[in-house]
Amino acid sequence: MSLLNGKRINGVTVRHDKNTKNAVTTPIPLPQRVTIPMQQHMGVPCKPLVEVGDRVLVGQKIGDTEHLFAAPVHSSVSGEVEALTEIVLPGGKRSQAVVIHADGKQEEFPHKTPTITTAQDFFTAVRRSGLVGLGGAGFPAHMKLAYKDVERLDTLVVNAAECEPYITSDYRTCIESAEDVFDGIEAVMHFLGLTHCFIGIEKNKPEAIEKLGKICKADSRIRVVPLPARYPQGAEKVLIYQTTGRTVRAGSLPADSGVMMQNVSSIAFLADYLRRGRPLIERFITVDGTAVERPGNYSVPVGTSIREVLEYCGGFEKATQILSGGPMMGSAVADPEMPVTKTCNALLAFTEPEDFALSATDCIRCGRCTAACPMGLRPGMLEDAYDKRDTAQLRALSVTLCVGCGSCSYVCPAGRPLSQKNVLAKDLLRKEGN
Amino acid sequence: MKNREIFLRGLLKENPVLVMLLGTCPTLAVTTMALNGIGMGLATTFVLLGSNVVISLLKRVIPKEVRLPCYIVIIAGFVTLVGFLLERYLPALNQALGLFLSLITVNCIILGRAEMFASKNSVGKSALDALGMGFGFTLALFCMGAVRELIGAGTIFGIDITFGVLEPMLIFILPAGGFFVFGCLIALVNRLTKGRAAERRSQADGCAGCPAAGACGGCEEVAK
Amino acid sequence: MEALIVSQSPHRHSGVTTPVIMRDVLIALIPALIASVVFFGPRALLVTAVTTASAIFFEYAYRRLMHRQQTVGDLSAAVTGVLLAFNLPVSIPLWIAVIGSFVAIVVVKQLFGGIGKNFANPAITARIVLMVSFAVHMTNWTEPFAYLHPQAEAVASATPLAVLAGSEGTLPSPLMLFLGNCGGCLGETSALALLLGGAYLLYKRVIRPHIPLAYLGTVALLTLPFGVERMATYLFSGGLAIGAIFMATDYTTSPITGKGKIIFGIGCGLLTVLIRQFGSYPEGVSFSILLMNLLVPYIDIWTAPRPFGLTRDKKKKEKTKTAVEGDQTPIRPLRDVLRPTAVLCVVVVLIAGALLATYRVTRVEEETGLTEALISELTELVPQGADWEELQPPASPENATITRCFGSSAGHVYEVVTKSYGGDLTLLVGITPEGVSGVSVTETSDTPGLGSKAADEGFLSQFAGRKGEITVAKNKATRDSDIVAVAGATISSRAVTTAVNAALAADSELGGDGE
Incomplete structure (x- = not known):
């Protein structure tokens, strides 16, 4: 499988299309209203804490639940609660939402810098911040930090790989907020008692590598690891292996191998939160694609409709396909009125989809899918097994290890929907009781 | 089952070679010429008829525990008889069939019919069954032999019909071509019986015609 | 604005589709095609055109007749047609070439389900069928450049391999063999042209170097002890170059993983040398590739990649669960099969020994006189x-x-x-x-x-x-x-x-x- 530290992994080489890498992050004009979903994370959805007519301030908590496995939701604007509704999110999930009419004043809720003495305080603070994995996964950050066996953890891996085409928001974080990245790393390492830190970053970001290298020199425990720009370098297990050499066992968590992984933008946000106490209410996203007239990196208040963002950037009318996320793993947006959520790291709008004319033909057994799979699976055989609904075979072929990177479908000359069928297969196994 | 049907089913619907896939070894070995195919088929039919009749006559006499050895002895007897007759009157055919003549003794078709039919039915019906199966076998062998001889050697019954113009395709005389023709014939029969032959095969199985069927106990009531 | 297109990720494709790959193969075959016309004249082009056109026709007709999705558009039939032509001598009667196309496309490929489902290389198998069926036509070699002197009496020449096997004739120098100036089938003579094509395929990542290197390397290693010149002669004679670069690398009939490809290549090389040296046919490439094709499903099982993070024990358990593609019966681990096999072998040896002893004892000495049969002869x-x-x-x-x-x-x-x-x-x-x-x-x-x-x-x-x-x-x-x-x-x-x-x-x- 993959070789250590800088050598090739399976996976595929994709066109980088990092057109916006020099675009400094700029804010978009304040939207008139925001629709803030109660579920912007993996786990238990929040319940609204406000009612129609309530006045809310920027950063005020408007949704939460007693469950630990959830991240609270805060308002990104100051204004009046207009409605409580239900919406469909990109990806198909249904969620309750709070619609707030912005008054334009952006009055801030009095934030409190968190006081942290113990690890437990740290977890509580992180949960309060509403932070979820900003790489797109949406896993509540405090859940990762609340690993039961904290003693076991010794390494922090910062994911700055950003292997998806087009997306440059993490890169901009490295350039614009390098000090925050450093402070965030220091904080996490301190509160969790970690001894090493690796920053995994792709070689196509030389300026970021240089900048981070300079800043992290102050702490010898931190090491910047440049990796080949190959997709999916940023996949969790792949990156951990590439930076630390540790193999996360099938069915285990990275924490079981002593590793804590966090996205670089999450780390930077954490530093800012620990300093100011201001929760997660805006996202820095890359807007790009053949339809977009002014591509760049923009700071967008959570809850802004996708349409408004694209209209601001120009070209909304021309778009026939809008993706939230990257072209490899992002979700297609069906309704542009949907809001930008905490998990959105990019909006891509295309005049014509990149793989439009492809229809599936017979498998030619070329083996490209097997060569591409970073998890060492055999997508061709998985497809056969799924077509027959053979759950025993699916399990024997370890379909549960599939990370959904899409390399197999990308590379299949017959245009077969391999990655898509893996999703269905995992679903099938889940229904059967796994 | 009507007498007519007992006879007819052996020809196509339950053809021993092309549907039940019994006796494939002599089929493939001997059909390099149409005449050999017919010769083998008729020799087998003769043995089949004789053994079916005798076994049916003796069905109440032969004890169940030793029925298989008894059947074999009876069948071997008839095969030896046929061997003597061929050696005297048709030595060329005897030469052509060679070893496979003696191997008729263990041809699954004969033992299969003895076990499945002759041991349970009247002499008359057994004779009809033998004739039907035997002619079906002969028919299959003739078709195989004719096709292989025609395409592989350019002759039919030894008569050259290439007119010096056409060229035969040697592979059909060789085993690879034999298997290919065999496969094509089976496909054709499947088509003609609209796939119902295949269904019946999975029910009536070569299993039931196998000597071990009784001992294995898996296919007791398959006989139809 | 129009309705948005919604589909599941990934939303991007590499752009390399089956027709693109096949087109690249055809391009890679152009040097060899040119070489065949140079050495054997315009009829080479005719033969190639006939096999290709008939291959495309047969695939089109078969899919149509059987009411299946039409696949001629993926150009694989065209590739098979050209490769088949390259395995025929220039003097082959055209009707035989057409039969070859039929065997390759209909029998070997379509009857088994079409592209991706054939169990053996279509062109190779068709060549073998033609060789067995029409031996004389398939071995009627002509001298290179003979077409330039049509009035001269057609002299059949021996191929380099036939000469190596003891036939009369002079062996061309390794350089001549490399360029292709020798008798043989259309596309197989010029190693140079084929290597050019191979380089193109490697550059375009259509094939990976494992199989050609393993195949040619094994042959080279096995013939090196006989001297470098002998080794070079061996490498550049016969269908080895075209076999190693274009035929053995056929996706459907070769292993999927790199390790598997190497095993496959080594096997092909070994068999080729064995057949050429000890077999009764001068050319062993076709048979070796066919035989190795049959082993591919097993090679794939033996060299299956290890899923990331799976522990050793789990992998062993899975090895016994994982079935051959399309087949439900599990493959038992070697251990379970060894003991019964050993017992069987012992029994066989014992019985054979007993029979031999009995025969020795009971054999009656034959009369030393002349038998009736002998006298009549x-x-x-x-x-x-x-x-x-x-x-x-x-x-x-x-x-x-x-x-x-x-x-x-x-x-x-x-x-x-x-x-x-x-x-x-x-x-x-x-x-x-x-x-x-x-x-x-x-x-x-x-x-x-x-x-x-x-x-x-x-x-x-x-x-x-x-x-x-x-x-x-x-x-x-x-x-x-x-x-x-x-x-x-x-x-x-x-x-x-x-x-x-x-x-x-x-x-x-x-x-x-x-x-």
Whole structure:
């Protein structure tokens, strides 16, 4: 499988299309209203804490639940609660939402810098911040930090790989907020008692590598690891292996191998939160694609409709396909009125989809899918097994290890929907009781 | 089952070679010429008829525990008889069939019919069954032999019909071509019986015609 | 704005589709096509066009007839057509080429389900079928550039491999072989052109280097002990280059992982050398590839990639669960199979030993007299002969062995053994004072349909009445002492002649007066 530290992994080489890498992050004009979903994370959805007519301030908590496995939701604007509704999110999930009419004043809720003495305080603070994995996964950050066996953890891996085409928001974080990245790393390492830190970053970001290298020199425990720009370098297990050499066992968590992984933008946000106490209410996203007239990196208040963002950037009318996320793993947006959520790291709008004319033909057994799979699976055989609904075979072929990177479908000359069928297969196994 | 049907089913619907896939070894070995195919088929039919009749006559006499050895002895007897007759009157055919003549003794078709039919039915019906199966076998062998001889050697019954113009395709005389023709014939029969032959095969199985069927106990009531 | 297109990720494709890959293969075959036209003339182009067009037609017609999705658009039929043409000699009758296309496309590919489902390489299998069925046409090689002198009498030339195997002819230098200036099938002669194509395929990442390197490397390694020149001759002769680069690398019939590809390549190389050296066919590439094709499903199981993070035990358990593609029966681990196999082997050996012992004890010594059958054979060769008795065989010349000698009132019969193409050739030669009275072949190991034809009445009757030394002419008798060889079986014909000459020589030694 993959070789250590800088050598090739399976996976595929994709066109980088990092057109916006020099675009400094700029804010978009304040939207008139925001629709803030109660579920912007993996786990238990929040319940609204406000009612129609309530006045809310920027950063005020408007949704939460007693469950630990959830991240609270805060308002990104100051204004009046207009409605409580239900919406469909990109990806198909249904969620309750709070619609707030912005008054334009952006009055801030009095934030409190968190006081942290113990690890437990740290977890509580992180949960309060509403932070979820900003790489797109949406896993509540405090859940990762609340690993039961904290003693076991010794390494922090910062994911700055950003292997998806087009997306440059993490890169901009490295350039614009390098000090925050450093402070965030220091904080996490301190509160969790970690001894090493690796920053995994792709070689196509030389300026970021240089900048981070300079800043992290102050702490010898931190090491910047440049990796080949190959997709999916940023996949969790792949990156951990590439930076630390540790193999996360099938069915285990990275924490079981002593590793804590966090996205670089999450780390930077954490530093800012620990300093100011201001929760997660805006996202820095890359807007790009053949339809977009002014591509760049923009700071967008959570809850802004996708349409408004694209209209601001120009070209909304021309778009026939809008993706939230990257072209490899992002979700297609069906309704542009949907809001930008905490998990959105990019909006891509295309005049014509990149793989439009492809229809599936017979498998030619070329083996490209097997060569591409970073998890060492055999997508061709998985497809056969799924077509027959053979759950025993699916399990024997370890379909549960599939990370959904899409390399197999990308590379299949017959245009077969391999990655898509893996999703269905995992679903099938889940229904059967796994 | 009507007498007519007992006879007819052996020809196509339950053809021993092309549907039940019994006796494939002599089929493939001997059909390099149409005449050999017919010769083998008729020799087998003769043995089949004789053994079916005798076994049916003796069905109440032969004890169940030793029925298989008894059947074999009876069948071997008839095969030896046929061997003597061929050696005297048709030595060329005897030469052509060679070893496979003696191997008729263990041809699954004969033992299969003895076990499945002759041991349970009247002499008359057994004779009809033998004739039907035997002619079906002969028919299959003739078709195989004719096709292989025609395409592989350019002759039919030894008569050259290439007119010096056409060229035969040697592979059909060789085993690879034999298997290919065999496969094509089976496909054709499947088509003609609209796939119902295949269904019946999975029910009536070569299993039931196998000597071990009784001992294995898996296919007791398959006989139809 | 129009409705948005919604689909599941990934939303991007590499752009490399099946037709793109096939198109690249066709491009890679262009140098070899040009080389074939240069060496063998415009008919090479005609043959290629015929096989390609018929291949496309057969695929189109079959899919249409069977109401399946039309697949001619993926260009794989065209590739098969061209590759098949490259495996045929330029003089091949066009109708045979069409039969080849039919076998490749319909029998090997479509009957099994179409692209991706064939169990063996279509072009290779078709070549083998044609070679077995029409041996004479398939081995009718012409000299390169012969098309430039159409008036000159067509001289059949031997391929380098045939010469290596002992046929008469000069071996071209390794450089000539590399360029392609030698007899052979259309696309297989020019290693240079094929390597160019191979380089293109590697550059375009259509093939990976594992199979060609493993295949050629194994052949090189095995022939290196015989000298570099010999190794080079071996590498550049016959269908090795085209086999290693274009045929063995066919996706469907080769293993999926790199490790598997290497095993496959090594196997092909080994088999090719073995068949070329010890087999009765001069060319081993087609058979080796076909045989290795059959092993591919097993190679794939043995070299399956390990899923990331799976522990050793789990992998072993999965090995027993993972089934052969499309088949539900699990493959049992080696351990379970070893013991029963060993027991079986012991039983077989014991029983065989018992039988052998019994045979030894119960065998009755045969009479040393001449049997009826033998006497009738002898009389056929020397019709007036009577009172046959076996005599001491006279001394044999160097290239033939006189194993038995029979005398009668009218003449002698000699049993001669000589070396022929595929092995030893045993003949009976009847000689009377008038000369050769009859020849019959009792044992031959030559190629059926080719060398075995040297046992035919038509050929052997030429020897009747000959007295002096007999020589062999290939197409037409030019001297009195000539007999004409069987087309395509020169070596066998020569062997028979050598044997007859030896018998004549021995007979004249004896006095030749029928004593």
